[in-house]
Every structure is written in structure tokens, then in C-alpha cells.
Amino acid sequence: MKISLLTNGIYPYVIGGMQKHSFNLAKHLAKNKIHVDVYHPTSNNDINIENYFVDEELDYLSFIVIPFPKTPKFPGHYIYASYLYSKALYNKIDLTEAPNVIYAQGFTAWYFLKKNPFLNNLISNLHGLEMFQYSINLKNKLEQFLLRIPAKTIIKNANLQVSLGGKLTNILYLNKAKNNSVIEIPNAIDDSWLSNKVDFNDTSEKLKLVFIGRYERRKGIEEFHNVIKNTIDSLNYEVQFVGPIPKEKQIKHHNVKYLGTIHDSNEIKKILYNSDIMVCPSFSEGMPTVIIEAMTCGCAIIATDVGAVSEMVDKNNGWLLKASNIETGLSIAIHEAIKSSQLDKLKQNSIEKAKNFQWDCVIQTLIKNLLIDTTSLS
Template sequence: MKIALLTDGIYPYIIGGMQKHSYCLAKYLAKNQVEVELYHCVPNGLKLIDNLEGFSEDELKFINHKCLVFPSLGSLPGHYLKESWKYSEMIYQEIKPKLEQFDFIYAKGFTAWKLLDEKNKGLKMPPIGVNFHGFEMFQKPPSFKSRLEQLLLKKPVVWNCKNSDYVFSYGGKVSEIIKQKVGIPSEKIIEIPAGIEKKWLTAEVNEAGEKIKFVFVGRYERRKGIEEINQAILEIAGKKDFEFHFIGSIPASKKLRPKNIVYHGAIKDAEKLKQLIVTFDVLVCPSHSEGMPNVILEGMASGLAVIATDVGAVSALVDAENGWLINSGNKKELSVAMSEALTSSKSAINNRKKSSLIKIKERYLWDKIASLTIFELKKIKKPLIV
């Protein structure tokens, strides 16, 4: 089997959930001896990538890649869509002479936009599946500015999905969005969760101590729910001794002063991050919109209980066995969940921590995700291209 993987950047060169997913997808398909033609990019001004890092010699035998420069067309409203269309044109020019080689084209975001346009005009090509990950533009926005940004994206996202052969979903509410808000029938949806690599698995769960340690991991964005976290911390302060740790770049204006609040800043070293996360008890992820967050997968693989909002495909990861699932934007529910964690017995917290680790081992390792992806793609019949 040979697939073309189109993405707007790849880890470790570009940091982001989509880029990390693209890296793991390419890596684990190659591990299974699937040929991958990878089309990716770097921002304007950065050097093109010649040799891919993070892959073994055996994996690289099955990966051929083409790195492009993502267009930069200013900062006026709509610039991202114009840049995405231009980037899809660049990919189209590169891939057009090779179309007959592929069994499937796996496209992240808008990367297949031009291909789909040509397909509509009659150009024969392999089946195309698009993945917009969390479809956040159809989720509840945290601000008026976010609502306007969503409005710009919705129509082209719908067009790309409706003109593709398949649409990938992480499951949970993401599948509901694709069917109900994007208008894609169930038979066109391929439901495959995100995954995590085995190296993230902790050998054993670090049992909770006398003081519960909460942690938030991520950069500051309004949709990540840091304002709600701050309000919840202030509400439960003094009720019971606890610590709350923030990992990521948080603006000074959003930082609290109490001594039990610790700001670690951004930690880019993955090994250092892993060693730190396992020392905590409860991951807090109150996002207004998400897909299937890497941070929750990493927290669960590290043996943490989870408090998270029921957005995207989060409900596939978090339930009453390993944490607390709450409504987005609801600071009262967040305060209640944190209070319940504080008043729970050590054994109850430890059972939730252990359940997180078990769930990851059973369902969300990349070896299993890759096998499921290959199984689904093999069911798709490739049309004859002449």
C-alpha cells in the first residue's frame, strides 16, 4: 500500500497537535511497511528540511518527503484561507504527476483543497480523506473574536469535506459535528482515535500523597480555559491544602499570587516534561474546544486522573472511572470537580489514576492506531486511473 500524506508541517520542526499526529501517522505506517509520500511545509523564512529527524533508518526506507514553504500573504482578515489555498496549489503541482502511484490520499486541514477542485472538474485520482481534527470552528467559541474567526472557516471546511471521499473523525462529539453541522453521511466518516507512543507510558502510577497536586499543561489561549481555572482556584482556596501547577507560557497578567500556585514556564524537553508530569495527581483541561488533546493522552499515560470538558472527542478518553467530565465554560462545575478531587480518599484518586493508564494501554497506543488505520484504508477500493 502507498499513501500520500499531506500536512501543514510535521513534528519536531513545527509544534502542534496536528503536526504531532502527522509525525506519528507517518512513523507508524512506515513501521508497518506502508509506503508514505509525505508533503509538508515550514513557515516562510525558515530553511527547507532535507533530512527528516525522529525516524529510524528502517522507517525512512518507506518514507519519501517533499518540504515546501508555507505562503505568507499578509495579516488581513482571511489571509490564512488564502495562504491555505495557495499551499494546496503548491502540493497539487508536486503530486499531480504521481497520482496513479497512490492507493489513498490522507489530507490534513485544507491541504487537498486544490486536488478536490480538480477532482470536481473531472481529473481522476485516488480516494481522498480529509482530517480537520477537532472541527473546532463548529464548537462553542470562548469569545466574539473567536466566533468571527469560526465564521470565516466554516464554509470552506464544509466544501472540502463534502467534496472529499472520506472524512476522518476522532469519535465522540467530533462525529456528531461532522454529521449534523457539516452534513456528512455516516458511510463517509472513518472514525479513528488519536494515539500516543509507548515511550510515554509510566512504569507504575505515582500514588497520591496528603496534598493533591493539580496540573495544567499548555500555552495561553482563551479557549484553553485558564480564566476558568483561576476562578476555580480562588473559589476553593482555603477549603483544603492543595497545589496547582501550570506548565506552559502564561502571561504575567493571568498569573495568581498564592504560594501553592507554581508556574514552570514552557518545557520543550520531552523527557523533562515526562519526568515532571508523573509527579502530579490530576490533569485539568477545561478547554472550550478541542479534538482529542495530546495533553490528555500524555497525562493519562503518565498515570493522572483527569478533569476535562466534554468537547470534541474528550468523552472517549475521560469518564467517571478515570476522572470528571464537565461542561465547557462552566466555572462552577470546574470548582465542584476540583473540590471532589480534594475530598476524595487516596484510594479513590489512585483508582482513577490507574484507570487512566489502563485505558491508554488498551486503546490508544500508536501501534494499535496504525493497525486500525491500515485496516480501514485497505477496505477502500482504489478507482482505475488512466
């Protein structure tokens, strides 16, 4: 079997959930001796992507750079550029000598399905479907409206598409996905992340919270900042932010630290291992890799009940917030965590639950579905 993996970015060139998913998907397909052509837009001379794969994997991997189009800035310019990128991918792949499967991340399937809505060997994964989730404000509502244009085209035309589970499967069918076109395959992490941690931090000194992610309005950083400002001096906790948070947005307080972007997964593991709770207060999400990574390192989780988050988080390993009232829910959860005598149990439960989201297992589910649904392809 040969797969063409289409993505709008791949880790470590680009930091993000879908980009890390593309990286792990390529790696684990190659580990299973499946040839993968990875089409991505980034060429960075400071990073040699081959250093992130072992020789046995590289025998089955090829990386093809398709530059992401540059367009003038106007409302919806990213969507137009995504269309052009999908068209460039379409023109690059010789469909007369097609691979067994085209696995299209995000909007990369758009032009393919517009040109050929009966393309049976294409599987789409739109990931978080954030454009169909909670609207924060009028600007966000307009952004979502524009993003639904390519999303609906892909959902309606795809003969096979992946849902990460939870609320996302229902979103696909509500937006007219074809009957039985959706397969549920969760996000996952490499089993090298798994921990048997038993020596948890002593929270009698300070509860340690961590946030990992880029600065984006839907991530709920403003709401988290507001809670910190209102409670950091009265409650016994500290917070670390990992990711590109603009300096002008940062809180100046001795118990709040901003570590910037960190590419080294071992450094991320160290931070998570020494934290008590991962905070993910987003208004919309898919199935964040960072939550699974935090769970493997023994973190309890405070997260919003959106997307497929409830597949990972429940009362046994954390707190689920309502998207309509994040600040209040987050404040209550932090108060409860500080007072809780069961925090170590929640953290251990996270480790056990994370074992359900390993790539070695998930990739077999994907391969099985690809083989079943591509047997009639020529």
C-alpha cells in the first residue's frame, strides 16, 4: 500500500495539533512498512526533518514541499490561499498513477473533491471542526462562517472521513456527511510518552498549573489570565505558559512564568512531569494532543467540554468546563483542586486512561479501515 499524506504543515516545522498528528501519522505508517509521500508546505533550513525519524522509517518516507500560496491580506485570504494550496496539491499528484489512498488533513481535500466528488480513494480528516463550535464574539462568528465554506464542501462530498470522536461525529452528520462515511479514530501519542509515575509533587507547597499552546483567541487564554489575576494572590498555586504568548499579553507576577516556544519533547515532558494540572480552557477544540501528553505525564486536566475532549477527560481525572462560562468554571476547578485530597488519584487515573490513546494501537485501526475501504480501488 502507498499513501499520499497531504497536510498544511508538519511538526517540527510547524507547532500545532494537526501538524503533530501529520508527523505521527507518517512515522507510524512507515513503522508498519507502508510507503508514505508527505506533501507539506514548509522548507526550513534550520531543521532537518530526517533527524526526527529513524532509518527504518525513512526507507518508507518521501517528503515533497509544496509552497503555501501567498495572497494579499483581505477578509478570508487564508481560505482562498487554502484553496490554491489544495489546487497545487491536486496538480502535483498524478491521479492516473494514483496512490492506494490520499489522506487529506484539514482543507487539503477541497480542490480534489470539487473536481472529482466521486474520488473513492480519498480520506478526509478535518480534525477539530472548530468552525461549527462555540462562537466567542461577532468577529469569531464571521470567521467561522467563512471557514464553513470549504468545510461543508469536504464533509458533503467525502466518501470516507475521520472523526476524532466525542461531539465531532455528530457535527459531521449534522452537516450532511454521507451515510456511513464517518469512521471514528482518536488522536494518539507515541508510547514513548507513557509513564508509570507514582511519585507525585507535594501540593502542600504550591499547586502547579501548566498551559501549552499558541496565543489564539479561541484558546481561552484571556479567560485564564482573568482568573489568574483575580485569584493568584489569594490561592496557593503557580502557572507556567509554554508557547508564543506576546509580551504585551503576559501577566507580571512571580508565580506566573512564560517559557516561550519549546520544540524539544524531552523538555516538554520534564515540564509536564513536574506539573499537577494541565489547563486547556478553549472555546473550541478537536482532540488536543497536548492533553493526552499531559495525561501520560501524570497531570490531572482542567478542560472545556468541546470537540472530543470528553473522550479523554471526566470526573475521574479532572474537571470539564462549559464553553459558555469558562471563567467561573475555571475558578471553581482551581479552588477545588487546591482543596482536594484526591488529586494524586486523579493524576494516576490520567496515566491509566492515556494508555487508550497510543499510536501503536490507533494506527492498526486506521490501517484496517483503509484496507477495508480501498479493496475495490484500482
